Amino acid sequence: MVVGGSSSAHRTLAILTTLGSKEAAERGGLGVVEIARRVGREKSQVSRALKTLDAEGFVERDRESMLYRLSWRVFTMAANAGHPRLLAVAPPVLRRLVGVLGERVHLTVLSSDGVLTVLSQGPARTVQAAGWVGRVTPLHTTSSGRALLFDHGDEEVAELLAGSRFASAGPGAPTGAEEFLARLAEARTAGYALAREEFEAGLVGAAAPVRDFRGQVMAALNVSAPAGRMGRDLDAAGRVVMSAARQLSQSMAGC
Structure with missing residues (x-):
């Protein structure tokens, strides 16, 4: 999913949508590089956005694999996230x-x-x-x-x-x-x-x-x-x- 818009809002929504995909759920999350590739953004931009989403409780990072996934707080995506x-x-x-x-x-x-x-x-x-x-x-x-x-x-x-x-x-x-x-x-x-x-x-x-x-x-x-x-x-x-x-x-x- 390559982002069409240029705003930070478009970037954030693209990241959440990518992490809400069935493939991301099956793999237990995605790394920063993979997310950046999928949304068509620079790694640094995606990394900053993920840190903000993590701080606000919308995504979480696995301490062992270092992969990002949707958090439980995103109820509308719960079927494709966590458990x-x-x-x-x-x-x-x-x-x-x-x-x-x-x-x-x-x-x-x-x-x-x-x-x-x-x-x-x-x-x-x-x-x-x-x-x-x-x-x-x-x-x-x-x-x-x-x-x-x-x-x-x-x-x-x-x-x-x-x-x-x-x-x-x-x-x-x-x-x-x-x-x-x-x-x-x-x-x-x-x-x-x-x-x-x-x-x-x-x-x-x-x-x-x-x-x-x-x-x-x-x-x-x-x-x-x-x-x-x-x-x-x-x-x-x-x-x-x-x-x-x-x-x-x-x-x-x-x-």
């Missing part, structure tokens, strides 16, 4: 989880600026924790944030938390990176993460990681609810979510 199988097999798991817990559940992924909810399923209740599909929440105040970081080293987590506004979170939120790392260690040991009024007062949550065929964390399942309904049973909810996340992981592994 289409996850989006296909997750809904029944979410519905069963709602049936067991009677509360809203979510499927989340790690984005460049926090936790992005890609699927959400809730029961017919008058009062529910809000659905957050397409919205990003902070890593340090959500159970999903911790579940998504199970495989990250402490130094890497500290880098991701740099600039986090701990003081503006809910009353139960960690006060700094050191406390967050301690809670993350507890969550790893348990196999699931709990958040008690960390995102906002009166809201609790439990989450567990979903792993791909390589055993690496690719997403997280979580439940969120008013503390008055789930606060006392949050540990039990965490174990239920962990079981559902393992079932989804087995589906992703082809088991």
Whole structure:
């Protein structure tokens, strides 16, 4: 796809379209040189555009292959990006989880600026924790944030938390990176993460990681609810979510 226009907008759209192609998805992404060739632009121009798109959360770069691909934030291109199988097999798991817990559940992924909810399923209740599909929440105040970081080293987590506004979170939120790392260690040991009024007062949550065929964390399942309904049973909810996340992981592994 060679770009016809000369503006930066044309260049950006061409890059996104190229990364949204079926071939790019099958190859796990494309390198800067290949993208530049396909859009008919100089490598330096494409590199600058990709850095901007990466910073804004529309593309991501694989740390091992160094290839660029569309991020989860680009919902309209999700079928040709990241993990289409996850989006296909997750809904029944979410519905069963709602049936067991009677509360809203979510499927989340790690984005460049926090936790992005890609699927959400809730029961017919008058009062529910809000659905957050397409919205990003902070890593340090959500159970999903911790579940998504199970495989990250402490130094890497500290880098991701740099600039986090701990003081503006809910009353139960960690006060700094050191406390967050301690809670993350507890969550790893348990196999699931709990958040008690960390995102906002009166809201609790439990989450567990979903792993791909390589055993690496690719997403997280979580439940969120008013503390008055789930606060006392949050540990039990965490174990239920962990079981559902393992079932989804087995589906992703082809088991």
